[in-house]
Amino acid sequence: MFSAALRRTATTSFRSMPLARSMATGPASGGEISDELLAKLGNLSTQALVDGLWVMGWPNAQIDGSRALHPSHKCVGRAVTLQFVPARPDIAQDKPAGGESPEYEAFEKCGPNEVLVMASVGKWDSVGGDIKFLRLKQREIGGLVTDGSVRDTDEIINYGFPCFSYSTTARQGPAFMQPWKCNDVISVGGVAVRPGDAIVGDQDGVVCVPAKVAEKVYSIAHGREEIEDIIKEELTKNPGPPGKYYPFMSGKIKVDSPLGKLLATKGITPENSNQFEGSADW
Known part of the structure; x- marks a missing residue:
């Protein structure tokens, strides 16, 4: 049995020992996105990319509340991240x-x-202006x-x-928040964004595609868009309820289903597509 003094010494020594911590920060390993892949991702709609991640079982990837400032705006690029924190005098000094x-x-x-991705403190606070x-x-x-606002809109x-921002505002940012950290993992509109992830924005919103699975997401999303085009073409020629062909789950289309048979007439089969049952590669 330990004496009371020895127990106190052991407890004190244990409490004073630093706890080992492991923290993942910055870009993902093995996930660098090439310019060629960026261009291919940018040719897809944001909804197709969301569907691709959903099929894989990944969390929500749409940055809610970030909308195009102008109808012509569409973007694609690797994420550079910036974290804002609430204004505080000592932090401002440091x-x-x-x-x-x-x-x-x-x-x-x-x-x-x-694409510069800026995590705001509040949705009405300005991250910058002209x-x-x-x-x-x-x-x-x-x-x-x-997920904040911008000023000097015109x-x-x-x-x-x-x-792409939550809104526009005339209020200044420095009164409420200040930039604190560059190129670390941030949360924007409830979505985790890592430096180097692919950011794609269009009129439906903004999607973050994790760099580590970007190639796989493209493969699924591109395949889905091809199939949706075929379905729309068929329904245009033969009007009727879409339920015969749609919705469908990538990786689970049955060869003998109405959709499977329709795709076969267009040369899309399990041999050249990962959209069919048993052909999924994710």
């Missing part, structure tokens, strides 16, 4: 000042194939996405880069 601020660090990592975003225009950025639209 944050690098001026051009060394984390937001400008993030700006300089952006180019035509990058003077700050002039630099994004100069960098020819692929797009900006935030000028941002004139800058020409795609912008």
Whole structure:
């Protein structure tokens, strides 16, 4: 039996030992997205990409509340992330000042194939406006996405880069929040975004495709879009309720089903498609 003194010493020593911690930050390993794959993902609709992730069983990937600032805006690019935190005097003092601020660090990592993803504190708080975003225009950025708001709307639209935000506002951001960390995992609109993930935005919203599974998501989503085009073509020629062919689950289409037989007439079979029962490769 330990003496009381020995037990106290052992307890004190145990409590003073640092706990080992493991934390995953930054880009995913083995998941770099090529420019070629980016272009292919950008040719798909956001709903097709959401469906592809859903088929695989991955969590929701749509960044709710980020809508196109202008009807012409569509973006695709690798994510560069920026985290804002609530304003607090001591944190403001510790944050690098001026051009060394984390937001400008993030700006300089952006180019035509990058989308800056900014995690706001509040949906009505401004993440920036015309003077700050002039630099994004100069960098020819692929797009900006935030779950907060932007100000100086007309000028941002004139800058020409795609912008997706919760809304627009006249209120300033620094009174409520400040940029704190560049290129770490962030939560935007309830979705986890990792640096290097593919960000695709169109009029239906913005989707984050995790870099590690981007190729697989493209394969599923592209296959689904091909099938949906065939279904629409058939229903246009032979009007009727879509229920004969739609909806369908990728990887579970039966060869002898009405949809399976329709696809066969177009040359799509389990031998060349992963959409059929038993052919799924995810």
